[in-house]
Amino acid sequence: MTSRQRLILAVLLGAQFMLAVDFSVLNIAVPTIGSDLGFKLSELQWIVTGFMLPAAGFTLLFGRIADLFGRRNLFLAGMVLLGVASLVGGLAQSPGMLLSGRIGQGLATAMATPAAMSLLTTSFPEGPLRRRALGLNGTLLTGGFALGSVLGGVLTELLSWRWAFLINLPVVVVIVLIAPRVLSDSGERIRSRLDLPGAVTVTGGLVSLVYGISATEQNGWGDPVVIGCLFLAVVLLVAFWFIELRSPHPLAPVRVLKRPTVRWGNFAGIIVISMPSAVVFQMTLYLQDVLDYQPLASGLAFGASSIAAVAGGLLAPRLIGAIGGRPALITALTVQGLGLLGLLAVDEGAAGIYIVLVAVAVAFFGHAVGLVSYTVIATSGLPDEEQGLATGLSTMSQQIALTLGTPVLAAVALLGAGTAAGADGDIDGLLNGMRLAVLVGAVASLAAGVMMAAFFRSGAAARSGETGA
Template sequence: MTALTEVPPPPAGAPTAQPGAAVEARPRMTRRQQLILVVLLGSQFMMSVDFSILNVALPTIGEGLGFSLGNLQWIGTAMMLPAAGLTLLFGRIADLAGRRRLFLAGMVLLGAGSLAGGLATSPSVLLAARVVQGLATALATPAALALLTTSFPEGPLRDRALGLNGTLLSTGFTLGAVFGGTLTSLLSWRWAFFINVPVAVVMVLAVPRVIAESRGERTRLDLPGAATVTGGLFALVFGVSSAGRYGWTAPGTMAALAAAAALLLAFWRIELRAAAPLVPMRVLTLRTVSWGNVGGLITFTMESSVIFLATLYLQDVLGYSPIATGFAFAAMGVAAFAGGLAAPRVIGRLGSRTALWLGLLVQGLATVPLLAMDAHTSGLVLFLAASSVGAFGHIGAVVSYMVTATSGLPDSEQGLASGLASMTQQVGITVGIPVISAIATARIDSAHDTLTGIRTGLLVDACVVLLGAALVFVFLNRTARTSHR
């Protein structure tokens, strides 16, 4: 039998629960957590803007500094190589040496590199400044994400913080085109660099007053693993970037990709035997980590490709100016912001794993209507509508992969988890454009029609995203039958 216990009545004047009222109050951020969020999100937004702010200004920079048309791509690649190649290593170093320390070092380098870039008078100085900016991104991005995840307990508060983080990352990447076009047209391309300097100074002054130092347990750094994974990522990014310029069968491209495969295979073998591995295999075998990052890689790779193809469409097909092209992306920025606000609620209701494949599904399906874009004004209307829906789904996927890939791990490994998630983001942004660009360019050359090449690239983009949604649905959700997270 079940014993019955008499429950005493509530004290006089105490509020009584109403039918349907929530049993548990929604957790609220403390004042300190709000300050931490503002500081870290500000830095992430600045760094994401930095990735795309120069895209629409490249022709102007080329004319001003004497870059040849074929060498313009190195303005982007010079930053992307260290950003993608060193992020995982610095994410792990942040666990050992201190996340706040590496974040501040990244901000100092970002300010210095931006100042040098704005003052550059030759291609070599500008490229060196971009390398410094990439190094700063590799230092600061995983450290900032680790500080964010360790400042909020796993659950609704962390989901909300990561939702805002994902919103500003992708919104910044989209709005970078708006800022770049505006600054280039109204002032000078140099202000695309100078704008970072005061923000970096504010970060360096504010962070020590707001955020405490955070680190994991002291241990030896796995130098052989660090060398092979860094070299492998450098070779991969260089090889894919070279393929976009010289083709996949060019000797330099094939040599770089072969070196990448050999080094990454060596990294895997080293980690299996290392006493203190850079990336413990038990972490990579977690489906939340592995498939969460696969989903993140797909969404970043293909969305950056859509933005590239859209820029080509707006400028080369419709004949828009840089500033008009920038403002055409504003609708995507608004949709991305709305998607970031909605993502934590979707995750809370459906779980991050389900939200991940749903975000990919929306992103992929929204790319399909873009295949009908034409050379008339009606094509612009179609672009604005479909790309906005795609941006909404993209942000949902970004937030979901970040929540998924950093959940279930102790604070001592959050730098590693954040490094993996940040590496996924940087590699995705880096390799997507060269791959899809090569596909689109090959079609343009054979058909002598820019619009045909753009449509071919968009078709491949949509197929990859939809296939990714299916794979994530099948493999990641096997572990989520009984849990929303």
């Protein structure tokens, strides 16, 4: 890499890492925030959902806007909005003010993340340099998601939950000052009108999908609001598909959506991201409710998984260069699934902590390799003018996966808990439900690897993903 490329990488990866931390940094602090600001119990979920809705719902739209109107400008606008939203959240004196800050952070994430990713892919040509850049990006994304909860717990316990917002401000200032000097849009912008009907339907569909899934954690899957939101999401997303087939200036050209690299890469990405994050939630409950660990200690217990994820992210580019993107992704899904299977051995004994440490570390090593591999595949073989769309799709997959995994496996765990019996019914039920959820996560990972091996192996598009170059 040239010195300029290293500086570009530092700016973009710094922003990506901060945005990843923001996703989970308030998870442990939610009860404290609720007590300090007077949230009702039913309103607490909005501290998380308020971030998720715009982050997932607007990502595809902003990814395409980056192609049309300039990636650097959108990235900088997202950073400025993040700074303002973080200041609002950090100074919040009421639930409404705090939620405004969280919604602003989510919207900033939807703006800045696909813009940063497309700037990354267009600043480095396909091949070893791009794989290395995406490897470092995947490492920091995984580390950011994992570190967020730990950092939130430390800040809340030692200082105040407000610092989980305010810590963003100096980073934003540095990025905004440096970015205009080193970042530039490569290639010509697309001179085209924005597909407004497509933008409305896909954004409405994704927002409905994310809200419907998020609401299941409190209301359950049979709630009329949940069913209505999921039904509306299906209707709007189907409408979006038909609009794109007929639009002269489609938001997401169907020919791109039909590419094997885009289709299979994003499918694998959803499994790679959703299953480990959801299983970690189950293991956090296990550590606290079965082994009686405190919240901060539970967060720190996953330090080994963060180290394994960093190792996987650093190794991934070399692995992809040696065996190809598709074999690397299949290997990653297999390792992830086998690591999750190891968690079936947890019980009430003190040795459970060691099982969690080792098995989650193995799963997160595969997870990190898979995160880099799917990103390489999903953005391969596309011209620069479509990189915003491609990175918007991959970012959208990440956000939906993070939203989808936990409530789905929580519902599975609840089902499994209902089958336990015995003198220690509560603990038996908890363990029974967790094991069933872990089993589903492991089987989903292994099945995705089998499907990739069986079906993603033909055509020129697939061969471009095969090489990762």
